[in-house]
Structures are given as structure tokens and as C-alpha cells.
Amino acid sequence: MTNTLIVLFFATLVLGVPVAFTMGIAGLVTLVTGTSLNPLVAAQRMFAGIDSFPLMAVPFFILASELMTACGLTNALLRFANALVGHVRGGLGHVNILVSMLFAGISGSALADAAGPSAIVMRMMREAGYDKNYAGALSAATATIGPIIPPSILAVIYAISTKGVTVAGLFLAGIVPGLLLGLSLAVANHVVSVRHDYRGRDNRADTGELVQSAWLALPALVMPAIILGGILLGVFTPTEAGAVASAYALLLGFLLRRFSLSGLYGAFVRAAVITSSVFLIVAMASIFAWMLTYLQIPQELAKAIASISQEKIVVLLILAAFTLVCGFFIDTLPALIILTPVLGPIAASAGIDPLQFGMMLVLNLTIGMITPPVGPVLFVISTVGRLKLEALSRAVIPLLLAELFVLLLVILVPGISTFVPNYFGFSN
Amino acid sequence: KELKYAHFQSADLSSPKHAAALAFESCFEGKTGGSIDVQVFPASQLGGGSEIMEGLQLGAVQMAAIHDGPISAIYKPFSVLAMPYLFDDQAMAWAVMDGEFGDALAEDMRQKTGIRSFGVADNGVRNFTNNVRPVDEPEDMAGMKMRVMTAPVWVTLVESLGASATPVPWPELPGALAQGVVDGQENGVTNIVNASLYQHQKYVSLDGHVFSWHAYLMSDSFYESLTDSEKTAVAQCAEISKTIHRGMTAAQDANATAILSEKGMEVVPVSPDQKAKFRAAAQPAVREYIVGEIGAEWPDRLDAAVAAYRGE
Amino acid sequence: METFEKLFVAANRALVAGVLALVFGIVFINVLGRYGFGSSFAWVEEAARHLMVLGAFCGAGLALREGRLVAITLLADMLPPRLSLALKWLIVVVMAGFMGVMTWLGIEFVAFGWPKETMSTGMPRGLPYVAIPLGCGLFLVHLALFARRFVANDFVTDGSQPEDSRESQA
Ligand code: NA
Ligand code: NA
Numbered sequence: 073m074t075n076t077l078i079v080l081f082f083a084t085l086v087l088g089v090p091v092a093f094t095m096g097i098a099g100l101v102t103l104v105t106g107t108s109l110n111p112l113v114a115a116q117r118m119f120a121g122i123d124s125f126p127l128m129a130v131p132f133f134i135l136a137s138e139l140m141t142a143c144g145l146t147n148a149l150l151r152f153a154n155a156l157v158g159h160v161r162g163g164l165g166h167v168n169i170l171v172s173m174l175f176a177g178i179s180g181s182a183l184a185d186a187a188g189p190s191a192i193v194m195r196m197m198r199e200a201g202y203d204k205n206y207a208g209a210l211s212a213a214t215a216t217i218g219p220i221i222p223p224s225i226l227a228v229i230y231a232i233s234t235k236g237v238t239v240a241g242l243f244l245a246g247i248v249p250g251l252l253l254g255l256s257l258a259v260a261n262h263v264v265s266v267r268h269d270y271r272g273r274d275n276r277a278d279t280g281e282l283v284q285s286a287w288l289a290l291p292a293l294v295m296p297a298i299i300l301g302g303i304l305l306g307v308f309t310p311t312e313a314g315a316v317a318s319a320y321a322l323l324l325g326f327l328l329r330r331f332s333l334s335g336l337y338g339a340f341v342r343a344a345v346i347t348s349s350v351f352l353i354v355a356m357a358s359i360f361a362w363m364l365t366y367l368q369i370p371q372e373l374a375k376a377i378a379s380i381s382q383e384k385i386v387v388l389l390i391l392a393a394f395t396l397v398c399g400f401f402i403d404t405l406p407a408l409i410i411l412t413p414v415l416g417p418i419a420a421s422a423g424i425d426p427l428q429f430g431m432m433l434v435l436n437l438t439i440g441m442i443t444p445p446v447g448p449v450l451f452v453i454s455t456v457g458r459l460k461l462e463a464l465s466r467a468v469i470p471l472l473l474a475e476l477f478v479l480l481l482v483i484l485v486p487g488i489s490t491f492v493p494n495y496f497g498f499s500n
Numbered sequence: 501k502e503l504k505y506a507h508f509q510s511a512d513l514s515s516p517k518h519a520a521a522l523a524f525e526s527c528f529e530g531k532t533g534g535s536i537d538v539q540v541f542p543a544s545q546l547g548g549g550s551e552i553m554e555g556l557q558l559g560a561v562q563m564a565a566i567h568d569g570p571i572s573a574i575y576k577p578f579s580v581l582a583m584p585y586l587f588d589d590q591a592m593a594w595a596v597m598d599g600e601f602g603d604a605l606a607e608d609m610r611q612k613t614g615i616r617s618f619g620v621a622d623n624g625v626r627n628f629t630n631n632v633r634p635v636d637e638p639e640d641m642a643g644m645k646m647r648v649m650t651a652p653v654w655v656t657l658v659e660s661l662g663a664s665a666t667p668v669p670w671p672e673l674p675g676a677l678a679q680g681v682v683d684g685q686e687n688g689v690t691n692i693v694n695a696s697l698y699q700h701q702k703y704v705s706l707d708g709h710v711f712s713w714h715a716y717l718m719s720d721s722f723y724e725s726l727t728d729s730e731k732t733a734v735a736q737c738a739e740i741s742k743t744i745h746r747g748m749t750a751a752q753d754a755n756a757t758a759i760l761s762e763k764g765m766e767v768v769p770v771s772p773d774q775k776a777k778f779r780a781a782a783q784p785a786v787r788e789y790i791v792g793e794i795g796a797e798w799p800d801r802l803d804a805a806v807a808a809y810r811g812e
Numbered sequence: 813m814e815t816f817e818k819l820f821v822a823a824n825r826a827l828v829a830g831v832l833a834l835v836f837g838i839v840f841i842n843v844l845g846r847y848g849f850g851s852s853f854a855w856v857e858e859a860a861r862h863l864m865v866l867g868a869f870c871g872a873g874l875a876l877r878e879g880r881l882v883a884i885t886l887l888a889d890m891l892p893p894r895l896s897l898a899l900k901w902l903i904v905v906v907m908a909g910f911m912g913v914m915t916w917l918g919i920e921f922v923a924f925g926w927p928k929e930t931m932s933t934g935m936p937r938g939l940p941y942v943a944i945p946l947g948c949g950l951f952l953v954h955l956a957l958f959a960r961r962f963v964a965n966d967f968v969t970d971g972s973q974p975e976d977s978r979e980s981q982a
Contacts, residue, residue: 088888089903090881097910110558115914115921115944120551122865123940125669125857128839131832131864235510235543236696238675306680308843309672315839337829341874344828347864348871349880355868365545366504366560403882413545417511446884497678497699550931554924573937574928645846648854650932655854666846667854667932793934 074367077102081360091403092353095410099359107366114359121358122351125311126232126239130180130350132314133223135343136295137179139321142339143330145292146189149174152289155277162265163272164200165210166258168193172214173254174289176221177296178317180228182404182441186215186452194457202270205459209442209467212453213257213475216438221250223299223317225350226408226434228310233412237426239310240303241498242434245427245489249435252478252488260474291324304496350405357409370414377418387422388483391415392432399440403448407437427498431489432482439475442468501536503528503722506552506564507714509694511542516690516748517565517714518542520621520741524563527737532730550574553717556615562722565714565745567623569649575609580798582653584709584786585779590622590750592809593711601805605798616720618738620713621745624688625753627708629701632683634768636705638662638781647673647685653789657709658686660785661778677701688712689752689759698763705768706756707778716742817957824874824950831867835860858932862940869947873954879967900963908955911948918945 081098085091100114140146153170160166171189179185190211197207219226222243231239264270277285286293298320299313308316325331364370377390395415398407411433419429441449444465454461482488493499505524509515513522518540525538546552546561549570555561572579587593596602597620606617628635628646635641641663648654650667658665663684668676676682677700685697686709692698716738723731752759757767770778791799842856875881883903888896922945926938961967 085884086887087903088883088885088899089906090883092881093907093910100913109560111917112558112921112924113560115917116551116554119865119941119944120547122868123861125861126672128860128864132836135832135836232671240675240679303679309676309681312839312843315836316843318836319840340829340832341825344832344867345871345874345878345880348828348868349875351868352872352875362546445886448882569931573931576929650854650857652854652932666852667857669857
């Protein structure tokens with residue numbers, strides 16, 4: 073039975089069946105052929121997997137970022153970042169990083185960043201004479217900041233399936249790692265820029281330009297404050313924060329007169345369809361993960377790892393290595409859904425803080441988005457930028473190392489993930 | 501043969517449900533000489549309450565210890581047990597549930613749902629906690645935002661006491677309390693401690709409004725597939741599990757003051773007179789709601805069982 | 813046929829956008845209600861969940877059209893064109909088979925859930941379960957209409973597609 077499940081999953085995956093279906097098919101076939109269960113269990117799991125209120129933060133944050141883009145505020149963020157750091161060495165590279173960090177405060181998805189602001193800066197970098205593969209690689213790498221800095225779709229999904237972890241707590245846990253990610257990429261960009269002599273824009277933005285661009289970006293810049301502030305002050309839950317963020321974007325669009333009726337309708341349709349593609353994966357993965365549990369695979373794996381070591385740091389390193397390998401081959405979201413219930417209890421019984429473990433898992437799998445062979449962000453950038461995957465993958469290596477360094481820090485120093493949430497009273 | 505046993509508490513021995521489940525496993529495997537392999541799935545591993553109730557009917561699990569909410573969703577008369585300020589103490593609650601009333605309810609459920617109950621153990625006596633002020637009379641609750649489970653009967657209860665009810669799903673509750681989305685909530689000591697709800701709640705009033713339950717349930721078709729000696733073993737082992745479960749939860753309820761003060765909460769006692777005020781405010785409203793939902797038969801039988809116990 | 817397809821897609825888009833707007837509306841109003849009027853509705857949480865499940869399943873076919881169902885296309889890219897084409901058709905058949913089974917199981921599941929009640933609104937549990945057969949059925953119709961273009965990698969792009977967004981942002 074276990075073999076059917078695993079073999080079928082990888083076979084359909086390699087054949088090119090959409091990822092959501094690979095998990096549904098493997099789960100359903102195993103259920104029907106390998107157990108005496110009523111096949112209705114598959115339908116039940118599919119429903120139950122997405123029948124969750126906290127999960128609804130996902131469509132709301134997707135909607136909010138669609139509406140913000142429809143307002144033209146993504147462009148305003150870009151101009152602001154350019155005025156702020158465009159003049160230093162490798163300036164546009166730093167703009168790329170900064171705009172991703174700012175956008176991350178609105179959006180919870182790396183793909184949204186890669187297809188949106190990062191893709192725009194990539195084009196600007198190429199026009200300014202940066203190597204096209206480096207421009208693409210940096211855009212891909214910076215896009216991964218999206219799900220680390222709150223809000224984060226991945227954080228929502230980890231938190232709802234982990235006892236004792238709140239969405240708000242994990243959002244807060246992402247702040248420091250997100251900043252570190254930006255910092256480490258900035259260092260990498262600086263090193264590359266010195267070597268290739270990439271310059272910044274000729275003149276530093278004068279105060280007037282800076283103030284004006286900040287003013288225009290202000291509505292977008294206060295969005296993270298509304299989301300996090302609202303959650304921390306107890307005005308609303310993270311799910312409701314998503315709805316409030318959407319309402320805020322909607323209000324802005326009307327006040328700024330940026331919406332046409334068709335544009336507004338389009339934003340809702342897009343958000344709904346993106347939500348569907350995410351939820352379909354969650355629903356199908358829920359069949360798959362349930363079968364794993366039913367066949368007691370996680371329980372066996374936990375015993376195996378426990379027999380190697382009980383030492384916190386060793387266990388965490390083993391889990392991180394295992395996750396990293398999974399991240400090469402499985403897409404981020406399904407990997408997260410499968411691994412959380414499998415690895416979470418192992419981490420818990422080793423006494424690892426679930427906030428730290430969650431951050432490790434989310435960051436690790438997010439880094440997997442820019443590693444071949446299965447690297448969704450890499451795919452988007454290579455499509456948008458018409459870049460060869462091989463060349464792009466090579467160019468991403470130094471940036472990947474910078475991100476792995478942050479991952480290592482997150483593993484070795486629990487406080488990076490736990491300090492901020494603990495400060496606000498989220499602890500275990 | 502396999503017996504998959506699901507429950508929702510964490511997998512450590514301080515969780516009453518888990519201790520009871522492990523006791524069932526060793527008891528039943530011992531008595532059946534290993535002919536049936538019991539596999540315990542703690543911590544909602546195989547799904548939440550409603551899914552496990554369906555799972556019992558679908559054969560996804562054979563046995564489970566499930567709290568009252570999800571049972572009521574499939575078998576409505578079970579919601580009669582949400583009647584507030586009904587039992588004087590644990591002994592009375594147990595006597596009613598172990599007696600004729602409990603048996604009749606279980607048998608009716610078996611016929612209507614195909615799920616067999618081996619009786620109930622405590623999910624704890626529910627008390628109000630809040631972060632605003634000590635509450636020892638209904639008036640003190642005026643204006644508070646009180647979290648309730650997402651079922652209307654709890655809204656009725658809380659609003660009849662003058663607070664405003666905010667339905668929040670269980671997984672969001674710790675966050676909602678931490679962030680102050682709600683001022684208070686109501687739960688038994690076990691839940692208050694296990695989910696660390698005390699971290700963000702200053703006051704707990706020992707009003708004991710509802711005795712809530714975990715029922716020990718088994719798929720009836722699975723039960724019927726057992727041999728006679730296996731059937732006997734199930735009943736005996738479920739009895740042992742319930743005893744352990746009741747003992748652990750009741751010990752926590754009995755020591756509520758000590759346990760919760762140690763966690764830093766201010767424990768507010770509620771005298772019988774004060775409790776009578778709570779009862780006067782809440783019971784008629786909730787009773788009316790329950791009768792509207794399930795008719796008067798089960799509420800009447802419950803009242804009769806309570807009266808019979810008092811008369812003895 | 814083409815008119816039917818256009819209408820069908822337009823109706824499906826309106827459905828998912830409408831559901832999302834509705835969910836957004838009731839959740840947001842519940843937040844306002846809690847602060848403005850000190851009360852919120854018990855049914856909102858459950859209604860929002862079930863509506864979102866409906867929207868999610870019903871949008872699956874649209875996600876297919878827009879090429880949003882991520883897959884590893886390495887093998888198809890490496891194979892010679894004719895084999896690659898055959899593989900793509902195989903994938904179509906596999907998806908159709910799975911969704912066909914799920915539609916059927918979904919209908920059975922609705923019947924299974926009908927006698928039970930949902931926790932907070934007390935409607936038949938089977939009602940929200942309708943999302944599964946409905947969504948999977950809609951997906952099958954989309955697949956039938958779109959299979960040729962799916963095989964040809966000819967996905968529908970809208971304003972959010974990377975190529976277009978480059979233009980609109982320029
Ligand atoms: Na983010
Ligand atoms: Na970027």
C-alpha cells in the first residue's frame with residue numbers, strides 16, 4: 073500500500089500530470105486498491121482539507137494584492153525603492169530587493185512577486201546593462217522574500233495544521249528572517265556588482281523626488297502596518313486582516329479613482345482563480361497526507377529519526393536536510409502540506425520550538441522555489457524573461473548560497489524566529 | 501483485524517484522552533490475544549470531530565472519543581446536554597449519564613446513526629474566563645465579548661447572561677484571546693491548561709455552567725462483526741478507559757482553584773446563591789432554544805432523571 | 813459550440829468572482845459588526861468556509877484554462893514532438909478519469925451527508941458537499957472543451973500573465 077502511494081505519486085509527477093492531481097490520484101488509488109475503506113473518504117478529505125476558516129486568509133491576501141496592483145500601487149512602490157537606493161553601487165539590484173521586501177508586506181506569495189514587481193525590475197536591470205541571467209536570478213531570489221515577511225500564505229498553512237502555533241505568531245516569526253534574507257541578498261548583490269562593475273543611477277534622488285515618491289507609495293506602505301497592527305492590537309484575526317486589507321485596497325482604488333468596473337471585476341476573477349489553483353492543491357494533498365497518516369508512515373519515520381538522535385540541533389539539521397531534498401523535487405505548497413504533519417511531531421518531541429521549526433520549514437521550502445528541477449519561481453522568471461533554465465539556475469547559485477546562509481542561521485539561532493513573537497506574547 | 505482509534509488531544513500521558521486510549525489499546529489487545537491490532541491516532545491526525553463522526557460511518561475509523569459538538573451535528577438530541585446549570589456536582593452528572601437516561605440516549609443514537617456509544621467521560625466542567633473583571637454574577641458579564649463555540653446554542657447561553665457572543669473556531673481561540681479579539685471564553689480546566697488559554701486570561705469564575713462530555717463511540721457495523729468475547733472485551737476496556745479519563749479530568753476540575761491560581765489566574769468562586777442567579781438567567785432561554793431544535797422529549801427526560809436523582 | 817464555450821466560461825468566471833465577493837463581504841461586515849454594533853453572527857464563519865470551498869472547486873476548470881495547474885513538464889519537453897503529444901493526451905485522460913470518479917463520489921457524498929446537519933447553521937451537511945460534484949463536473953466540461961488547446965500548451969492569458977503585465981506596466 074505504501075509503495076502504491078509513493079510510486080504512483082512520483083510516476084504521475086514525472087509524467088507531467090498537474091501536481092494537484094498527482095496527490096489526489098495516488099491517494100485515491102491507494103485508498104481503493106489497498107484498503108477496505110469506503111472511497112467516500114477521498115471526497116470527505118478533499119472537502120475537509122479546505123474547509124477551514126484560518127485558511128481563508130489565503131484568498132483574502134491574494135485579493136488584496138490583486139487589488140493593490142490594480143490600483144497602480146505596485147508601481148508606486150517601485151518608484152519609491154528606486155528613489156531610496158537606486159543610486160548606490162548595483163543600485164537596481166538593491167531596488168529589486170527592496171521592492172520585494174515592501175511588496176512582501178502586502179502579498180503572501182512568491183509567485184505574485186516574481187510575476188509582478190520583480191519581473192518589472194528585471195527588465196529595468198537588463199536595460200541598464202546587467203547580465204540578463206543575473207537580473208533574472210536576482211528577481212527570482214528576491215521573490216522568495218514574499219512568503220517570509222508577513223503576510224504569508226505558507227505561514228497560514230503551517231500554522232493551521234500545527235498545535236500551539238497561531239497564524240499571528242508565525243507571521244511575527246517571519247519578520248527577522250525576512251529582513252535577514254533581504255540583507256544577505258543585498259550583500260551578495262554588492263559583491264556581484266563590484267565584480268561586474270554594475271553601477272547605480274547617475275544621480276542620487278533629491279529630497280523632492282524622495283518625498284514625492286514616498287507620498288505616492290504611502291497608501292501601499294501603510295498596508296503592512298494595518299495588517300500587523302490590526303492583528304497585534306486585537307482588532308481582528310489574521311483571516312479578518314486579509315478581508316480588511318482587501319477592503320482597504322478597494323477603498324483606495326475608489327478614492328484614487330483607479331478602478332474601472334471591468335478592471336475591478338477582473339481582479340476578483342483573477343484572485344478567485346488563483347485561489348482555486350492553490351486550494352485544489354491543498355484539497356488533493358489532504359487526501360494524500362491522510363493516507364500517509366493512515367498507513368502510519370510519519371509515525372515510522374519519526375521512530376527512525378528518533379533512533380538517530382534526540383539532540384535538538386541534530387534533529388533540526390536532519391529535518392532541514394530532508395526538507396531541502398524534498399524541496400528540490402516537490403512544489404512548495406504540496407511539500408509543506410505533506411511535511412508539516414509528518415515532520416512536525418518529530419520536531420515537537422525533540423523539544424524544538426514549533427515557531428522555529430515552522431520558520432525553518434517555510435524558509436527551506438521557499439528556497440526550494442528557486443532550485444531546479446522543480447522551482448516554480450525559476451519557471452516564472454525564465455518564462456517572463458525568456459531565459460534558459462540552465463543558465464538561470466547557474467546565475468542563481470551565489471544568491472542561493474546567501475539564502476542558505478540565512479536558513480542555517482534560522483536553524484542554529486532559535487531567537488531569530490522566536491524573539492519577536494515571544495515579545496508580543498506568542499510563546500509555547 | 502485492525503481497530504483505528506481516533507481522538508483529539510495531544511499525544512502525551514497528561515492528556516486524559518490519550519491516557520485512556522493507550523489503556524484501551526493494551527487492555528483490548530491483551531484480552532483478545534492480539535487478534536485485533538489497535539492503532540491510536542491522537543491529536544486529530546485523521547481529522548476533526550465532524551470528520552471522525554462521518555469516518556465512523558464510512559469505516560475510516562472504528563472507534564473514537566468525541567466531544568459533544570460534533571455528535572450533536574449528526575445526532576441532534578445529544579445537544580440536550582448543553583442545558584446549563586443543571587447538575588449540582590460530578591456525582592450527579594455521572595449518575596444521570598450512566599443511568600437509564602444515558603442508556604436511552606445512546607440506544608436512540610445507535611438506531612438513528614449506526615454509531616454505538618459505550619458511555620461518556622468528562623470533557624470538564626465549563627467555566628467562564630475573561631480578561632476584564634472578576635465575574636461572580638450575571639451582571640458582571642454585561643458588555644463583555646465572550647468567545648463561544650460556533651453553534652447557536654452557545655450564543656443563546658452567553659447572550660442570556662448579558663454578554664455579547666463572538667463565535668470563534670477552536671484553532672483560532674488562542675490567537676483571538678492573545679490579541680484581545682474577544683474578552684473571554686468558556687472551557688473546562690483541562691482545555692484552559694492544555695491550550696495555554698490562561699496566558700491571556702486573568703479571571704476565571706467557577707460557575708460550572710455545563711458539564712461537557714467525550715463519548716466513547718464505535719461503528720456499530722464494526723461492533724457487530726466482532727465475536728462475542730471481543731464484544732465483551734470492548735465493553736470492559738471502554739469502562740477502564742472511561743474510568744481513567746474521568747478520574748484525570750475530574751481531578752483537574754476538583755483542583756481548579758489550585759491549578760489555575762498556580763498558572764497566575766485569579767479564581768473567582770461562585771456561591772450556590774450566585775449560581776442560582778446564573779441559572780435563572782440562562783436556563784429558560786437555553787431550554788426554549790433546545791426545545792425549538794429537538795422537541796421537548798429529551799429535555800423532559802433529562803429533567804426527570806435529575807429530579808429522580810435528587811429524590812433518592 | 814464556440815458561443816456555448818464563451819458563455820460557459822463567462823458564467824463560470826462570474827460565479828467564482830461572485831462567490832469570492834460574497835465571502836469577502838460577509839467576513840468584512842462581521843468585523844465591522846463586532847466593533848460598530850458589538851455583535852457578530854454565528855453563521856458567518858461557517859457560511860464563509862462553505863462558500864469558499866464552493867468557489868475553490870468551481871474555479872478548477874478556469875485554472876486549467878489559464879495554465880495555473882502547475883506541473884513538471886520536463887519529460888514532455890525532452891520527448892520528440894509526437895511522443896510528447898501522446899503524453900499530453902495521456903495526461904488529459906488521467907485528469908478526466910480522476911475528475912469523473914470524484915464527480916461520482918461527490919454525488920454519493922452529498923447523499924451521505926444530507927441527513928446530517930452542519931454545526932452552526934443546521935442546514936443539511938450534504939448541501940456544502942455539492943461543491944465537489946459541481947466543481948469536478950464543471951472541470952470535466954472545461955476539459956472536454958479545452959483539451960486540444962491544453963495539449964497544444966495554448967493557455968488563456970489575461971492581464972495577470974507575465975507577458976501582458978510587462979506591457980501594461982511599461
Ligand atoms: Na508576505
Ligand atoms: Na524583486
